Amino acid sequence: MTTIYISDPIHPDILTDIQAGADVHLGYGPNKVDYLSVSETVDGVILRAENFTREVIEASPRLKIIARHGVGTNNVDIDAATERRVWVTTTPGANSNAVAEHVFALLLTEARKVCTAADRVRVGNWSESKADLIGFELSGRTIGIIGFGAIGKRVAAIAKGFGMRILASDPVATSADASASGADLVELDTLYDGADIITVHAPLLPGTRHMIGARELGMMKNTAVLINTSRGGLIDEDALVAALTEGQIAGAALDVLEAESIDMKDPLAHTRVPLSKVPNLILTPHIAGQTQEAFLEAGTKSWLEVKAVLAGNAPSFPVNSDGLQKLAV
Structure with a gap:
């Protein structure tokens, strides 16, 4: 079964949809897991605030996509992801x-x-x-x-x-x-x-x-x-x-x-x-993008990106497409 890691809370409707078809590890809540404890099994990540450094990415042999639940990518080592042929995507306009x-x-x-x-x-x-x-x-x-x-x-x-x-x-x-x-x-x-x-x-x-x-x-x-x-x-x-x-x-x-x-x-x-x-x-504690509507749209877009990549297709909003294309040549 596909394994998905979700770093921080997302819209409950999207979480329910993901859990219906994947094995899900949550980086938050009462049963939260440390990513590195499951990194060898993870196929896709929906990422909000957690830092995905080179060390974390290189510890993820099955990882194919890091889907940012937002637009910033400061917490992702883009070069490391590209070298490992991992897509990094965002959700432009969602919030x-x-x-x-x-x-x-x-x-x-x-x-x-x-x-x-x-x-x-x-x-x-x-x-x-x-x-x-x-x-x-x-x-x-x-x-x-x-x-x-x-x-x-x-x-x-x-x-x-x-x-x-x-x-x-x-x-x-x-x-x-x-x-x-x-x-x-x-x-x-x-x-x-x-x-x-x-x-x-x-x-x-x-x-x-x-x-x-x-x-x-x-x-x-x-x-x-x-x-x-x-x-x-x-x-x-x-x-x-x-x-x-x-x-x-x-x-x-x-x-x-x-x-x-x-x-x-x-x-x-x-x-x-x-x-x-x-x-x-x-x-205020970094809550500008936190509305029900924005969470629903960002969750929907990021999950669609994960599903597309895991199905063997290119994502709609990639950050590192140029780098991956160069590696493919």
Whole structure:
């Protein structure tokens, strides 16, 4: 029987479908298994957060596909997979709307001081000290979108509904792409200087690590809000905490952090500033793509990719097709 390993929770309907026709090992829950304890028997993997290093891939003699339940592949050694003739796939577009909506959940929470207000009510402070709870409206503000792929375009569509002006910056986007979404395509420095809200939707690559640091933060308005729902590491968190505590920018909201793979009990430990000392920073635990709808679509797409490959066919959304084709020559 085919053996499938699933690293993290997926939509229950998809899990039921997989279990009906395969031997399934789960990397989560009360009966979770360590992948390396079953790696010699696994034919396909549906992967979310777990790291698939060269060591892990080379310990998987039957493995034919690593299907990412999402779009990022930072947790997969693509070269090792290609060398072992293992397909790596993604699920483009599956969580685009979910992530875009979370951008606005974070933005509205920051703009209207929702966390602070709700916490006060919870401890019985309904009407006192409202003076510092005056927020701002999105209508008429300028949002700057870094990365104008599927998520960036969806953010633009939502921003348009709020009556916002839209700036976009992306090295591969065209003016026609931006214009179709009601956005102005600009250079990054122009975006940093002109946006009231900046939201990041870029991949984490050697050239994009810490793409927003002290210099870029210094270019932003002191009323600006910075949002990152993309990848931890795109923002220099030491520089960000300094900018927030010194009033260089007004606020930030992050769904992703560099410390995610280190210690989430103290995610800002490396900045030497306790989270309690940064009240204008909102953190959520990498949940932007976690909706029922996104889980269903990502689960469906990743399972279809696994079934296609195990049936001897090419997948629809491969990451390493070029490398595998070269090996086949």
